[in-house]
Amino acid sequence: MPKIKILLIDDHAVVRAGFKLLLTTYANIEIIAEATRGEQGIQLSQQYQPDVIVLDLSMPGIGGLETIKRIIQRDEDAKILVFSVHDEPVYVNRALNAGAKGYITKNSAPTILPEAIEFIQQGKNYVEEGLLKAISSSSDSDYQKTIQSFSPREFDIFRLLAKGLVTRKIAQELCLGYKTVANYATQIKKKLHVSSLAELAHIAVIVGIMKH
Amino acid sequence: MPKIKILLIDDHAVVRAGFKLLLTTYANIEIIAEATRGEQGIQLSQQYQPDVIVLDLSMPGIGGLETIKRIIQRDEDAKILVFSVHDEPVYVNRALNAGAKGYITKNSAPTILPEAIEFIQQGKNYVEEGLLKAISSSSDSDYQKTIQSFSPREFDIFRLLAKGLVTRKIAQELCLGYKTVANYATQIKKKLHVSSLAELAHIAVIVGIMKH
DNA sequence: GCGTAGAAAAGGAAAAATTCCTAAGATTTA
DNA sequence: TAAATCTTAGGAATTTTTCCTTTTCTACGC
Incomplete structure (x- = not known):
């Protein structure tokens, strides 16, 4: 079975490093490229054609949301997994509306990570436990x-x-x-x-x- | 030379993993314990007597600031390095006033990390370039x-x-x-x-x- | 008692920010 | 292709803010 190819877009070096370390135990996932900002991520996503793009929402420059939109615009079927610190419904909503296929937070257990990546790669959606609930119940004031x-x-x-x-x-x-x-x-x-x-x-x- | 013993307090598994990976190249630094929240961190700091405590500000439960305060309260000379996403002066201020000896952000270059740890261990202070500039006296109290x-x-x-x-x-x-x-x-x-x-x-x- | 200090209130002038209108380019949608 | 929307920003008028200053009043100490 070929490995799942990941493009990782996150401006924090620590997070990228951690991501790598957490995935070392999962032989079927491989990070093929990394970007520190949205613009670069968009470019690399075209160049490398990754199976799954993992990105952070808060980034300098054009930011995560805009990055998602632009990637989707270039490739309707791009599989984007948001990996963010934010667990507020507004963010989840906006990311999914922008075209992300999944959303997990940095609080989530390490095992969630490969699970989510595999789901997304298979064309499914993956929103972390508890976040979806919050969306539907979010009072629409x-x-x-x-x-x-x-x-x-x-x-x-x-x-x-x-x-x-x-x-x-x-x-x-x-x-x-x-x-x-x-x-x-x-x-x-x-x-x-x-x-x-x-x-x-x-x-x-x-x-x-x-x-x- | 004995290794610098680190206690790492951060609720994000990815960040802890990244931290570890980034430090693997520095043979003289060793993570001896990890905590996912403040309360546990305080307990481990007493149990392990680390040389340097690295912690995040935004954590569930009592949070980073309160954690700093309580650790300092138990050990005046505890060497605490804050490692946070926030680069706003208010945060830097509040952390330093609470008793932290250093402050770096997650945006900072990976090489900053061991540098800061060594400084702190030697009893010096270390505040990341650019953060000190706007500091005034504005802690909670x-x-x-x-x-x-x-x-x-x-x-x-x-x-x-x-x-x-x-x-x-x-x-x-x-x-x-x-x-x-x-x-x-x-x-x-x-x-x-x-x-x-x-x-x-x-x-x-x-x-x-x-x-x- | 009388001076000093500090609050409270506000004017004037200059600097800065906001508002409102407009407009051009880019891109998306119908 | 046309209409709509988003982004960006300039110009002009207006409003707000800032900084400095002044007046009045009250309280406090010596």
């Missing part, structure tokens, strides 16, 4: 709905605003013009019907995107 | 202290700002001039070393003044 409808960029900027970053910082972080971020901020506040960033911060906590 | 020192008016305005009220509204609410409130707001932000009202909102929750 107005906030939830509004936030779900955010575009990737809106969501990014929303997150950073809620965290407390100042417009200038966000622009730096996302490599955008100051005015772009300012305009998004205005738009986001309007969509959420708030007039201050403090309120926005509270909402982010309520919907489970931010912790203190 | 510092927030408490700062807020305690607020005058009644400052506190009022702080509360309303944290709640999400806009300057104009606060002025109305307290029957004050717009400029008065604006000036107080500036002053309050400066005292808390924050630059956005979102951060201010988070602080209010942290210190227990606000709920969601």
Whole structure:
């Protein structure tokens, strides 16, 4: 039986190393390429044609969600497994909607990892125990709905605003013009019907995107 | 030369595995024990007397900060290195104030890891390049202290700002001039070393003044 | 009693951020 | 192919913030 070929996209060297070590006991899985950011991952996925792409959601640059979308766009059937720290329904939702076939968290037991990879490789879906439940039961308050409808960029900027970053910082972080971020901020506040960033911060906590 | 004995406290199996793999090339460092949560880590630190304790900040249960505090409480000279995803000054600050001797992020290059461990083991401090720059005195208890020192008016305005009220509204609410409130707001932000009202909102929750 | 300190309130001017409108390119969808 | 949406950002007007300063009042110590 040929090995399952993995492309691993994660900006943290430790996580990549850990991934490798955890998989050494599974002879039928092999990491054929690694990327530290989305753009590079997209490129490598075309070059190497991996069986399964494992990626993190929070990455510098275009981020995980956008990476998923772009990969799917180039290859409808790309098998993407998200491997994230986030266990909030919003994230799971967005990742699956973007085209991911599976979602597991970094909290999950090491044995979940090969299991999920095999499922995905076989064309099945795999969402970690407990996450799906959260999705269906996630109260669809107005906030939830509004936030779900955010575009990737809106969501990014929303997150950073809620965290407390100042417009200038966000622009730096996302490599955008100051005015772009300012305009998004205005738009986001309007969509959420708030007039201050403090309120926005509270909402982010309520919907489970931010912790203190 | 005897090996540097490490206790590793991190709830993510992948990270622990990665840690191990990254250190295999460094013969003088050895992981003698691992814990998946703070409580267990405290217990193991007493049992094994490691040279350096490496821990993550975000953990279920008592969390990283509290873990640091309790370990230090039992052993003043415990050498704790924080290894976190967060690169925000607030986290660095709070960790160092709690008693950590070093702070590196999971983004950092793999070579930083042994370097930091050796520094810490030798009794030095080690804070990753770039993290120290924005550090002010703003730990949990510092927030408490700062807020305690607020005058009644400052506190009022702080509360309303944290709640999400806009300057104009606060002025109305307290029957004050717009400029008065604006000036107080500036002053309050400066005292808390924050630059956005979102951060201010988070602080209010942290210190227990606000709920969601 | 009188000076000092500190809160409270707010004005003025300059700097910075926000809002609103607009628009172009890119891409997706119908 | 046309319509819709997303991303990016400029311009202008407006609003907010910042920093500095001033006035008034109260409390506290000597």
